[in-house]
Amino acid sequence: MMVPFVDLYRQHKQLMPEIEQVVREILADSRFVLGRELKEFEESFARYVGCQHGVGVDSGYGALVVSLLALGIEPGDEVILPANTFYATAAAVRKVGARPVFVDVDEKTYNIDPECIAEAITEKTKAIMPVHLYGLSVDFDSIKKVIGKKNIRIIEDACQAHGAKYKGKNVGSFGDTGCFSFYPAKNLGSIGEGGMVVTDQPDIADFISAYRNCGQTKKYYHDILGENRRLHNLQAAILNIKLKHVDEWNRERREAARIYKVRLEESGLEDLVPYEPEGFYHVFHLYVIRVKKRDRLLERLKENEIGAGIHYPIPIHLLSSMADLGYKEGDFPVTERLAGEILSLPMFPGITEDEIGQVVKAIAEFKGV
Structure with missing residues (x-):
């Protein structure tokens, strides 16, 4: 008997009627970009995580990039992150021109070792990106104890940890932003690519909402130099269905x-x-x-x-x-x-x-x- 590494069909077959219906509805109404399904999913997922705001983007990597930009991370700044993580965590830091500063991980949890963070902090440190690897939260109390009152922002890489909790609270709700991926094989996956930033800070949400839509605060008013990093409406509609499960x-x-x-x-x-x-x-x-x-x-x-x-x-x-x-x-x-x-x-x-x-x-x- 063959045992697959992942079998998405077992998950999707029970949802097929709902998925087919919403696909037909969107095709009929041509609601492909920034539609009501996206807004519903942004609100529902933010509520699920325990945050006030959610902004859909193109991928988990995109969520990390726009979070860094929203927090003002720029060339010359340093961002601390674990050496044991997926490439996208470090690539996002480099995308905005900052320097990733790696630290080692805990032997048992495989997550960032709080004791190593203190040695990596310099006057150039502007943020830390703890990664909830494999679905296990980092030790937030220890991390926040190390940071103390230093002005260091926290960007959570929760791309592998939808629904993971630390002391009863969902990951993604501890930092300035929480970043999620909806790659198909994730615990909550789309049928393509997708991502989300959650936050309690309205200024961050407003910046990302504009940035992901070519910098527009309203149609054709490109008030910031943004990119096209939108989460497609069809993906959001399917994720809305899957979120319930x-x-x-x-x-x-x-x-x-x-x-x-x-x-x-x-x-x-x-x-x-x-x-x-x-x-x-x-x-x-x-x-x-x-x-x-x-x-x-x-x-x-x-x-x-x-x-x-x-x-x-x-x-x-x-x-x-x-x-x-x-x-x-x-x-x-x-x-x-x-x-x-x-x-x-x-x-x-x-x-x-x-x-x-x-x-x-x-x-x-x-x-x-």
């Missing part, structure tokens, strides 16, 4: 994680179970384990028709596109160890207990764990 899907992911935990422990592989600190609500966008002979295990899983992935095989500071920043191998030892050991197992709403059992059986039979 995201908590249920997250519960399914957590149940799948519980079954993985039980099966791994039964197989004597309890050391592979991902860590979830007390007071955190992990939504398991990815189910990530660490193994010494990762590449060999990945091949073994493929031989058994089991999907798996690596998030991420090359630390950002060692990418050729970041070489001019001057970082070198050995600068962030935890991140570099993780890059050689982490492996993402099949995880999606609807994955069955039998499928999870097949994955764990294949891992248990592999001798290199």
Whole structure:
């Protein structure tokens, strides 16, 4: 039996009648750009996260870029972010001309290590971009304790963490802005590309609303030098449908994680179970384990028709596109160890207990764990 890494059809088939209906309605009325469906989704998603304002944009990367611009980050400024994250987090900082300052991550959570942040703060530090990686929140209390009363803005990269919580509060609602991606495989995904910025600050929301629409405050009044970074109305309409189910899907992911935990422990592989600190609500966008002979295990899983992935095989500071920043191998030892050991197992709403059992059986039979 083949076990896919992700199976979006299982999620979509139950929603097909609603999706088909809204597609027909939008096609009939030609409401393709900045329509009422977008406004409804912006309001609904902001409310879901716990913020006053939401502004739809073209992608998670776009959400990070416009947040940086809205907060006045510019060339010469420094932005602190984890070395263990997706390329887009650092690329957004470089897009606005600022310098990404990487710090290492915690060995157990894989998220930014608050103890490393203090050493990275300089007089040029204008913002920090904590990333809620794999669906687990960062430790906000520790981060805010390090920042203290310094004038450092917080841009949350919540692109993998729709519905994740820290001490009962949704991620995305702690910083100046919260940035989300609606890439199809996310916990809340569109059928293409999309993103959202949430905030409690009306001036930030107003700037982003204009910037994403070619700088227009009203039609043909281009009051700022903006770009076309709009979230398409069709995507917003479908996301409106799916938003009603995201908590249920997250519960399914957590149940799948519980079954993985039980099966791994039964197989004597309890050391592979991902860590979830007390007071955190992990939504398991990815189910990530660490193994010494990762590449060999990945091949073994493929031989058994089991999907798996690596998030991420090359630390950002060692990418050729970041070489001019001057970082070198050995600068962030935890991140570099993780890059050689982490492996993402099949995880999606609807994955069955039998499928999870097949994955764990294949891992248990592999001798290199």
